[in-house]
Amino acid sequence: MESWQRLLLLLSLALASGEATKDNDDIDLVSFLRTIYPGLLVRNEPVIVNKGSEINSLKQLRRPAVCSITERSKVKPLDQETNVTPGPVVVTKDGLIKGITVDRAYIFYGIPYADPPIGAYRWKPPRPVGPRPGVYDASFPRASCMQACSGPFSGECPWIVSEDCLYLNVFVPLDVDFSSSLGALLPVMVWIHGGDFIAGSASKPLYDGRFISNSTRTVVVSLEYRLGAFGFLVSGKDPHSSAAGNYGILDQQAALLWVQQNIAVFGGDPSKVTIFGESAGAQSVSLHLMTQSSKPLFKQAVLQSLPFSIPLKSRHDALKLGKEFAKQTNCSVSDLVCLLSLAPQVVLAAQMKTSSKVVNPFRFLEVFETWGPFIDGELIKEQAVTAFQKGHWQKEKPVLLGTTSEEGVIFVYGVFKKPVSALESAVYVAAIFKQHALRILHRYLPLYRDADRRDMLAQIVTDYVFLCPSRRSARAGTAAGSKLWMYAFDHVASDPRVWSNQTFCYRHACHGAELPFLFGSAPVANFTMSAAEKLLSNRMLCYWGAFAHTGDPSSRARQTTFCRQQRLPAWPRYSDTSSWLVMNLTVRSHAQVGTRDHVCDFWDHLGIY
Structure with missing residues (x-):
């Protein structure tokens, strides 16, 4: 029996005990993790996400500073x-x-x-x-x-x-x-x-x-x-x-x-x-697509790297976080006068102290987004992934959406500063996915042989949080008659020898890597584009511009002279009649069948986003 198979057997025994499937806010997640693996280093300390951490031991693109x-x-x-x-x-x-x-x-x-x-x-x-x-x-x-x-x-x-x-x-x-x-x-x-x-x-x-x-x-x-x-x-x-x-x-x-x-x-x-946005900006765009009061304010939308599977908090969980925040300020949560009297620096300090608080231990993914919108029942009525699958959004509006190929790297390497063993990675998968963990690990564990399994966790984050729910939402929208276009930013430098510490994640298609290409802002991102990369950047500018002009990213109508010179490859609408073609945005951009469709089929069948 291989080591990963023995690990699955161990987890199956733990999960069979039922401890992993109770949906109870009062359960101590740390204690549960230790029941699976007592030697695991898990502390009752906040997990600090992206706070001065290094990604793949690379230097940060800018230094932390005091504002x-x-x-x-x-x-x-x-x-x-x-x-x-x-x-x-x-x-x-x-x-x-x-x-x-x-x-x-x-x-x-x-x-x-x-x-x-x-x-x-x-x-x-x-x-x-x-x-x-x-x-x-x-x-x-x-x-x-x-x-x-x-x-x-x-x-x-x-x-x-x-x-x-x-x-x-x-x-x-x-x-x-x-x-x-x-x-x-x-x-x-x-x-x-x-x-x-x-x-x-x-x-x-x-x-x-x-x-x-x-x-x-x-x-x-x-x-x-x-x-x-x-x-x-x-x-x-x-x-x-x-x-x-x-x-x-x-x-x-x-x-x-x-x-x-x-x-x-x-x-x-x-x-x-x-309206267009990336990451939390894309979440914001998705909420405006779901919100009736936003409907007359825009005509169409672009969703870049929307983390569909990171849950918005319920009112109960948002209030629980609010109580933790108030506790840090020595105010009562019900004393608005006291809260309003706080200096801005005090509010920010209390926010930072609660920024990694997982208020619901069985929504462990909250660690990636502690502060943000919550489901209030009025402005926001449900999770974005639910709204898109059920058609509870402005389906008549054209939508362009996509992800990068290595979305999860920045998140996983931001949380886990040191290598993660196969056993530790399995424990975290169990903490997040509970009764589904065995099937997920059976799918991913055999594919990764390195002692450090952070790459495996990063791929799970990419597939579960970003890529696959985006694909499912796009297919649901297409079935409802919506006009959608999908892309995958999959840029890899044509010559790996030009990679440097600062440019790794831009050239390796990490979360946000498309931004300097879209905005033409590579100089301020501290890397120099090759001729092929400049062409990719120009084409992305023109795809987004064509979408703004016509609602179709590859339309030739009303193109500027600059964009006509780029000779944009055709970007077909996302539909089953075209084999669900996706635009691969790379140094040689082209439409293609989704490269991870079989993986997304697996996640779709699990039905957990």
Whole structure:
């Protein structure tokens, strides 16, 4: 009998005892793990995800930093700004706004779309901006939302953070003539950044919207929204006497409403709005597709690396986290006055202390996303994966969705700093999947022979959290008549010798690896593209732009000269009549049958997402 088979036998005996299948919040997960393997190193300490950890022993793309906190402070323009000159002045419903002109676009930085959520308005829905006298200076980004500046793949750390952060940026192609009456309005692309709902910023150089805007003739908008405890604390149900959560999603709605009311004066068409986002940003996009009140605010959507299988908290679990948070502040969870009196630094410190709290031990995947939206029964009524499978979303809207081929690497190597043995990996699989663990291990264990099984865990995360539920949701949408296109970002450098520590995950298709290719921001991601990689980047820009213009990523209609020169390979709609073809985004992009369809068939049959 092979070692992995002996391991399955051991687990089968433990699981047969029934200890792994009780769905009870009061069960101690640590004790359960030790009943399976007493020697396992499992502590009653928080697991810190992506807090200064190394990925595959590679250097981080940026150093952790301590952010300064300010109110309405001026933030330095992005590092790559060159040849900046005064820009056009536009008249919005809230007043005059003056932007800047740079080499590739007109940019309007830091436009307020809601009043500051500070003081008594800390845990309140966003409020409309009042009229402003004079001309608003939109020549520099404003502060990012409150966050701790650490973790991989989040670009440049926002050096200044503040509770006063409800701003957005607008990027407009240079051929838009603001000196005369605007002609035909351009499609609008609204970017919602990721960052686990605790980090990220609309103004990170990685998300520089001028590249997409200028290359595809679209107006690009990027927005900030409240993060962590500031955006998602739940201390009770009554919004008048407690923090009711989901404020970050309400902020996004307020920004989308601002776009509807104002984007025309920037040359954008409010009837042609595409919302797009990656990771937590893609989760946000999926929630707007499920939310009736968001329906009139956009026309179509792009979901990049949506972690479908990471569960949103129930009200019970969100309130449990809120109690843990309040405990760290020495406030009662029911004392809103006390919570509102806390300094922003105190709120952030308490958030960080509870950021790895698994409030429901039988939803162990919560460790990957402690703070974020919860199912409140009104704005959000169910899990996204459930809504997509049952057709409870805006199915008439075109959707482009996809994943990277190595999504799980950054998560697994962020949690597990040291090698994980076969036995340890099996224990964690049992903790997450309970009665399904034996079948899952039987599927994966024989495929991995190295002593360190983190690669196996990373593949399970890739398949279960990202790839397979995305495929199932796409097939359910197709069956309901929706227009969907799927991609797999599977980039591998044409010459492995050019890999370096900093560029490993971008070239190895980790979570978020497509971003510098999509935004054309490789220089700020600290790696140099080969000619083949630049072609991939250009084609991705044009696919997304074509989708914004026509609802079809490979449409030739209304392509710019730049995009016509890229000679885009055809990207067929995702449907069974075309053998479920997926666009493989690599140095030689091509449509293909999904390479892991047999694995996703396995997960679909388990029926656990």
